[in-house]
Structure formats: C-alpha cells, structure tokens
Amino acid sequence: MDEPMRTNTAAYEQTIRSTLALAATLAEPDWDLPTECPGWTVKDQVAHLAGVELTLLGEPAPDVEVPEFDHVRNDFGRFLEAAVQVRRPLPGPVVAAQLADALERRLVQLPGLDPDRIVMCPDGRDGPYSRLVKFRAMDCWTHEQDIRRAVGRPGNLDAPAALCFWELLSAALPRIVARPGKAEPGQSVAFRISGPPDFHVAVRVDDDRRGRWVEPEAPTAELAMDWETYARLTAGRRTAGDVTVQVDGDAELAARVLANMAITP
Known part of the structure; x- marks a missing residue:
C-alpha cells in the first residue's frame, strides 16, 4: 500500500x-x-x-x-x-x-x-x-x-479526515472567487479559518479572470470563520445567513463569495 x-x-x-x-x-x-x-x-x-x-x-x-x-x-x-x-x-x-x-x-x-x-x-x-x-x-x-x-455531541473536528475535507473542497475556492464571486482582475479574497485545523489562504483573480492561490497579503476582502463554520458552508449544510463570519474589506465581494460557498451537492 x-x-x-x-x-x-x-x-x-x-x-x-x-x-x-x-x-x-x-x-x-x-x-x-x-x-x-x-x-x-x-x-x-x-x-x-x-x-x-x-x-x-x-x-x-x-x-x-x-x-x-x-x-x-x-x-x-x-x-x-x-x-x-x-x-x-x-x-x-x-x-x-x-x-x-x-x-x-x-x-x-x-x-x-x-x-x-x-x-x-x-x-x-x-x-x-x-x-x-x-x-x-x-x-x-x-x-x-x-x-x-x-x-449535541461535538468532537473529532480535527480528525485526519478533516484534512481530506480541506484538501478536496478548498480546491473549488479559486473558481468560487473568480466566477460566482465575480472578483475583478487584481482583486483577492483571503480565508482565515480558525480551528484546529487552522488555514490562512487567499485567491487572486488574474487578468485572464481565473482565480489562483496567492499569499494572503492585503486582500480586497477577508472572510474569517471557525473551522466548523467553514465545513458547514462548503458542505452545503448552512448558508451565510445562518452562521457567523467576520468580513473585512469589500463587503459586496465577500457577500458574493459567501453566497456561493456550498461545494457539495
């Protein structure tokens, strides 16, 4: 194996x-x-x-x-x-x-x-x-x-499988920022996830209007949330109006991204 x-x-x-x-x-x-x-x-x-x-x-x-x-x-x-x-x-x-x-x-x-x-x-x-x-x-x-x-029995949030969840579903974030998020070329969105596990990443839209991973420095908008909130949003279990997310920067861009966070059907 x-x-x-x-x-x-x-x-x-x-x-x-x-x-x-x-x-x-x-x-x-x-x-x-x-x-x-x-x-x-x-x-x-x-x-x-x-x-x-x-x-x-x-x-x-x-x-x-x-x-x-x-x-x-x-x-x-x-x-x-x-x-x-x-x-x-x-x-x-x-x-x-x-x-x-x-x-x-x-x-x-x-x-x-x-x-x-x-x-x-x-x-x-x-x-x-x-x-x-x-x-x-x-x-x-x-x-x-x-x-x-x-x-009502929380636990195992930082399991090894949680990393599988992150690696598989975070791959959709560049598309979300660029397409339904409608970020303009040069704009970027950072995601600050607090856990454990913890993640701090960013996506920038380039001139070809594709989203690409970049360092999370001076983003146009930043979304900060805890790990469970991120998991619930991307798994389609909850929408932005149901959870607590701290938004800094361009609120309209952040709202478009949050409205399209569900990745699983």
Whole structure:
C-alpha cells in the first residue's frame, strides 16, 4: 500500500470508528433526530455510510422503491437513497452493526487493491483509487459531523479526515472567487479559518479572470470563520445567513463569495 493510500485509509478508518463509538452511546430517540443533511435522520446518515461501503465491496444495490422525496433531486440521489430507504425499518444499532461489518471487510479489501488504478471519483473526474479513498474519508467525516451536531455531541473536528475535507473542497475556492464571486482582475479574497485545523489562504483573480492561490497579503476582502463554520458552508449544510463570519474589506465581494460557498451537492 503506497503512502497516499495508507494515509487516506487511516483517515477513513479513524472517522468511521469515531462514528461507531458515538453510535454505541446513543439512546433510542437519538436515532430519529433530524440532521442538517436534508431529509436524513441520524440513523439515515449511518445507513448511507453503510450502503456506500457495501457497494464498494461489490454488493448489489438494494431492490427497494424510493419514494418521491423532496431531497432526492436526481438519479444519483435516488441511488444513494435506496440504501437509506431499505434500512429505515431497522433499529439504529442494527444499522451501525452493518457499518461496522462493512468497515472490517473494507479494511481487508483495501490493501489488495491497486492504489493507482484509475476510477471515477465523486467529483466526476478520473483519478487513482487512493483519491477515491480520500473522498470516502471526507464524506464519512462530513456525515459524522452531521450526526454529532444533531445529537449535541461535538468532537473529532480535527480528525485526519478533516484534512481530506480541506484538501478536496478548498480546491473549488479559486473558481468560487473568480466566477460566482465575480472578483475583478487584481482583486483577492483571503480565508482565515480558525480551528484546529487552522488555514490562512487567499485567491487572486488574474487578468485572464481565473482565480489562483496567492499569499494572503492585503486582500480586497477577508472572510474569517471557525473551522466548523467553514465545513458547514462548503458542505452545503448552512448558508451565510445562518452562521457567523467576520468580513473585512469589500463587503459586496465577500457577500458574493459567501453566497456561493456550498461545494457539495
């Protein structure tokens, strides 16, 4: 197993084990609490994680009719919902046990896979299998945080998978600043994220109207927020009006960027 595959697998394993440890402490009513992920309860979140891992293990998709939920907007969403729908009659601990079993089987499977085999990643781009595992770490951590907020049990915000989240989703910031943010050539937007993990980065729009990473010096606008706020915004869990963000500099530019921070569908 090469280094990227090893690192991403460790991050993936850590966040799922953290989720399972939390699940073991939940009372029966906790499983039905709504989360910030539209349409999904705490149990649904765990069902989704189990379903994806079982699919990656080669198990067939569940044969179940998915109702016309408002939060299911396309065929991919319907595919993901099937794994959730089929588990809705099951008690939460049973669903958690399925995720635990899937994790152990995946940890046996992963060392035998070619980390350089090219596959389609969730962002629609081809990439090595090790990158797919990085996406799995990011997704599992995102849903762990959904569960933790729902049950009022914060934690694991600075997990190794949080770095996967940052590295994958921050790649969209240059596009956001340049396109929906409509920054003019020469303008820059800095992002000051306090955690841990902590990040201080900036994007400048050049003459070709493309955003590029630069040092965060004398930006046109700066957005300062804590790490959890950044994660909620970029994961599409909350909008700018729902969270606290300190804005310095060009307020209109900052508002356009904040209004378009959601990266995941």
